[in-house]
Amino acid sequence: MVDKKRPVNLDIGTIKLPITAYVSILHRVSGVATLFAIAIFLWILDQSLASEQSFQDVSNILSYPLAQFLIWGSLVALVYHTVAGIRHLIMDLGFGEESFNSGRISAWVSVGVAVVLIAVVTGWIIL
Amino acid sequence: MMSFLARFTHTGPSDWIIQRITSVIMAAYLFFLVGYLLANPSLTYGQWAELNSLLAMRLFSLVTISAVAYHAWIGMWCVLTDYITVRLIGPKADGLRKSLQAGLGFIILSYMVWTIKILWGL
Numbered sequence: 666m667v668d669k670k671r672p673v674n675l676d677i678g679t680i681k682l683p684i685t686a687y688v689s690i691l692h693r694v695s696g697v698a699t700l701f702a703i704a705i706f707l708w709i710l711d712q713s714l715a716s717e718q719s720f721q722d723v724s725n726i727l728s729y730p731l732a733q734f735l736i737w738g739s740l741v742a743l744v745y746h747t748v749a750g751i752r753h754l755i756m757d758l759g760f761g762e763e764s765f766n767s768g769r770i771s772a773w774v775s776v777g778v779a780v781v782l783i784a785v786v787t788g789w790i791i792l
Numbered sequence: 793m794m795s796f797l798a799r800f801t802h803t804g805p806s807d808w809i810i811q812r813i814t815s816v817i818m819a820a821y822l823f824f825l826v827g828y829l830l831a832n833p834s835l836t837y838g839q840w841a842e843l844n845s846l847l848a849m850r851l852f853s854l855v856t857i858s859a860v861a862y863h864a865w866i867g868m869w870c871v872l873t874d875y876i877t878v879r880l881i882g883p884k885a886d887g888l889r890k891s892l893q894a895g896l897g898f899i900i901l902s903y904m905v906w907t908i909k910i911l912w913g914l
Contacts, residue, residue: 693867693871696864696867696871697867697868697871700864700867700868700896700899700900703860703903704899704903707903707906707907707910710907710910711906711910713837713840714840714841714844714910714911717837720837720840720841721837743822747819747822750815750819751819753812753815754812754815754816757812
């Protein structure tokens, strides 16, 4: 029988999560976002190949604030999901011996790499 | 290999390996595109259209969008079966989850059809 007096805390909102948990949940969120971002990327591909005129039009799309925001958000999701995904691939190859400490380090490295790349993307869009 | 890849049943090991194979394909495509755009900062329509008219490039794009489709299908299944559950949101969860998965499947297939239309001008 289950001891009903046993204290159980499954309220994830009150549990202090390690960095690996945040990297993991953001990987999911960014993956879902990237699925929808692909519609934007396909639209840009479509416009860029439809004609010389539409290629020019879509080249100038970043002068519109809404387009800036949508493309920025799409690229941020794609960049983060890619970085966190490559972390998984590296871990799957056996690096880090699957210890919690190496997972924590690689999680921080992923955050660092993603922040740098997102800064580059942000600079490219704003400038 | 093909019958292995063609299975849509969710067995953990096959989903696991498909998720990784597709991610390598997508990463290769992304790195190629970023590299190409960095190497051609003043890209013209002519260059861009020529690249995307190459059969090899069209096939690369087609393989990549197929990888996206498979990867997203598995990924969304994982997310939906974790959060849209009877335990978390009640008895309507199963129907809702299946509807969402079907809707996402439609979106994913639309991406594939759209890509083929863009690249083969159908």
